[in-house]
Amino acid sequence: MGRSSDLFNKAKSIIPGGVNSPVRAFKPVGGAPLFISKASGSKIVDADGAEYIDYVGSWGPMIVGHAHPRVLEAIDRAMVNGTSFGAPTEPEIEMAELVVEAVPSVEMVRMVNSGTEATMSAIRVARGYTGKDLIIKFDGCYHGVSDSLLVAAGSGVETLGLPDSPGVPAALAELTMSLPYNNLDVVEQTLEKNRDKVACVILEPVVGNMGVLPPEPGFLQGLRDLCDRHGVVLIFDEVMTGFRWALGGAQELFGVTPDMTTMGKVIGGGLPVGAYGGKKEIMELVAPSGPVYQAGTLSGNPLAMAAGIETLKILKQDGTYDRLEYLSDKLATGLRGVAEKAGIPAAHNRVGSMFSMFFTESGRVHDYTTAKTCDTDRFAKYFMGMLDAGVYLAPSQFEAGFMSLAHTERDIDKTLEAAEHTLKLL
């Protein structure tokens, strides 16, 4: 930790909080964040040369593992031809074809540079399409940092206790209604009360930003039906869940097709990418084919396309999702066992290769209120114990763990040994 601490002190004087994204700071768990020097497969190495089994995976993108040789080669091949042209390229078509083929709701797709851009743009398009202004989101869901969506948001916003960010104009925040997740009745009442005023409902179909939280049976289909009844655009934010447990994401897993989908993380294979897509009828409103303006100098960047396409091709191979499921189940079942053995009350949520262990006595975590019952001090101690034992988890109770194809059974055994040792001391 010596060099990481030194680097952090240096960074703090010239970068706000010493980090370029708040969730990277170890604020909720204390201490200096690890500065990472390199990564390979399931492991990351910090500035002091210490190696850790990594379950952060760059917050989701590294599903095939760090520095996968095929992804690196693809980037290399693209790089020698130039890094950005600001003009259309053939790989953008290949990427669009892969997405349209894989994601049930997507008939047309526009590439952007981040998940934030994707959700912000999708909302603009939904507003343009419906001619309405109000949007509905859910408490604790996080859709990036655009003004309209920084309302009762999860992830770092929740972790740092900043549910309403200064700088978001009240007039804009008033157009966003945030409702309890997994509560269809409240959505129905809200849509009735605001008849003909709501443009879209946006949600994480499986929440990853207050820890992992699956939808209750019927919740997604119920939203689909309500949106159809009220002429509201249903947007699944699959920035985290896209390509995670099936190529078609949560919409494939749960068999509910939204009108629009936002993507990021995995689709960039570790380079900065986002995307939004949906029904042709809606997407054709996007400039230049329609009047809703959205643009980006680096959108569809050739290196990002190369990394993303290669990652999706790896995922398309037989057995990849079975392997992710096998490893994730082994880890989650093992963690449940060691927590029980140590007498630590916890709720264990897992959907495919995303998982959370919540330190709560509430038994079940299914919405923001139950997520908030967690003992975050206990999580902090757990986090530090795991770090000391060589396991790198997200430094917040309200973030997901991610399995990759590069993790091994040995990694999981070591993780479980570390957890057993750590939980005994809590």
Ligand code: HOZ
């Ligand atoms: N969605 C990520 C955390 N839940 C974002 C990572 C970040 O904010 O840097």
